[in-house]
Amino acid sequence: MIRVVLPSQLDDYTGGQRELALELPAPTDRGLVLADVIEELERRYRGVAFRVVDEQGGIRRHIAMFVGESMVRSLQAPVAADDRVQIVGALSGG
């Protein structure tokens, strides 16, 4: 199971759920990547993807995404079936 941890900034979409477990089968032609996790989040919480990923497929400037302990900057980052994926509202503004 992929454990997904979500930031408070997405509470309006998730109803306040901050953590969920996803069982995502890998596509037949490649391994799982972060984009698959985001796609599943969008399926569950409509609108959430565009708030964290821009229209060109980039992770938004003040959003950070971790796979395990590694911060990743691409949605093509590999995700293993037992990984922890965390989305963070990065430090910004005041």
Added chain:
Amino acid sequence: MKHRVLVGTRKGAWTIDSSNQRRDWRLQGPRHLGAVISHYVADPRREGYQLMSVGSGHLGPSIFVSMDHGENWVEATKPPAFSPAPVGEPRTVDHVFWLTPGHASEPDVWYAGTSPHGLFKSVDGGNHWDEVLGFNHHPDGFEWRGGDKDGTPDGPKLHSILVDPADKCHLLIGMSGGGIFESFDEGTNWEPLNKGVAMDFYPPKEDGSEYAFGHDPHCLVMHPEFSNRLYHQNHCGLYALDRAKGDRWSRIGDNLPREVGDIGFPIVVHPRDPETIWVFPMDGSGQWPRVCPQGKPAVYRSRDGGQTFERQCQGFPAEQAWWTVKRQCMAVDNDEQVGVYIGTANGELWASFDEGDTWQILARDLPQIYSVEVVTSP
């Protein structure tokens, strides 16, 4: 008659209501606490219909729609977003800066202006947004607008989207910076409309000619009944244009007191009298502090299309008030004696119910105010 002021701020939205001829006011909110509300607009074509630009310090930009006077909000299914660019760098919308209802004959049409510069249109009441390709993909677009990191400190902004009440195909927009552009075919083709406008932040052309674009309009208004009458507050002065008579702006700001100057952000026009305008000049000297000149807030009203101005400051602090009033933060209602409203960057909402002669405060201690609109109902 009931009045509701819609207030968008850097940290959420509020409304302020009066049900007794503007005597008492009640503050309600916040909605979307913590979100950056660049523009909060009511639809004049449909009672209770409202759109709100919702940004965030963290999340991407979106638009929310209410059909019940702001009680409940639904997020747009497809917010404004750039398609893959035909040339150049891929572009991304940072925030939706401006919202404009479409023509009265098209009650489901809305326009949005973004930062960086982009023009978007919805034909379903704000739920799905598509690019106005004639503008966003114009072959001269990069030359007009510059790079997406150029322009004003928090990003270049497409603003003041005007739909001519007399002709739904006639559109105007302002780009800060980039200049004013005009379309007569509903956005397919565009031409600059900047003749006569100063651009003193650029070197003068050696041949003495004018720059066609690249100017920095801050706010552009069109009279709702006499739509040939245009005014605009620019980074380099205050201007008027009668479009029926030509395409060259005249600098009416030269008629403001020299010690006040004619720099500012907002401008509003009287709903029935095209000769009456109000502006809020700000200090554009030295470091460009963009606060009240000498720390003394004052609105300036002209009754003659900008030939003369009168200072209106009764009720405002007499000194040591260093406000900034942003471009969406001045509004008028359409009462017999017109109400004028301003929102300040230090979270105060002020109003005058005698066309600017005297001012009173309606709300204080709000976050930095980004937009002010007034809705009047029977």
